[in-house]
Amino acid sequence: MNEYMNVLKHHYADFKGRARRREYWMFVLVNFIITVVLTTVDSLAGLRLGEGPQTVGILSAVYALAVLIPGLALSVRRLHDTGRSGWWVLLALVPIVGAIVLLVFYVFESQPGSNKWGPNPKEHGGVAAAPSW
Template identity: 55%
Template sequence: MNWYLEVLRKYAEFDGRACRQEYWFFWLFNILISAFLATIDFFTGTFNFATGVGLLSGLYSLGVLIPGVAVTIRRLHDTDRSGWWVLIPLIPIIGGIVLFVFMVMDSTPGDNEYGPNPKQTGILEV
């Protein structure tokens, strides 16, 4: 849960690096919270089947949109890539696969142009 909260604390911080744990734990908790809110929307009648979005889950998705993009860009920085690679999923099928591969790759050892390696500096502790 600390990884999720750390991403929210860095709400719109696009500089620096994010290790794999920070990225994947953020998305794990994001999916769990979204599923929980969608369930609440379904049982309270605020889920719209035509759009596939409910009131609470829609508001939550808007709230974590910027932190999600920011942590993805920081994760790309950790693999020594520009944040502009976040747009690669705009290429159908192949783009999403390429971004996924970048997200599962290990950090670039040592410092790179985006900052020190978060695994080696102890910026985030497990």
């Protein structure tokens, strides 16, 4: 839960630096659990917009919008940690294949030592800031 709150409090729109695997996957896990709970509450309380398969839960939609920027920033920092440019996140726009490739990238080990996005957060105990040069 600390990783989740750290992303929201300290790195809400921080696209610079690097993020460890643990930080990324803990954010994804907590995000998934919260989304399931909110979707269930939306369904039980009838808080839906639209008809048929296009219905959207109000609470889950508001939550999704609230975590869109920090989730995107975290994804970019995770790619930086593996030595890749954050622009690789645009692969998500390619159906199926893009998601699979990004999943593989997110699972990769951190690039050892410093890279052009900063020092290895694993070696420095957290999220590493971008270098000041």
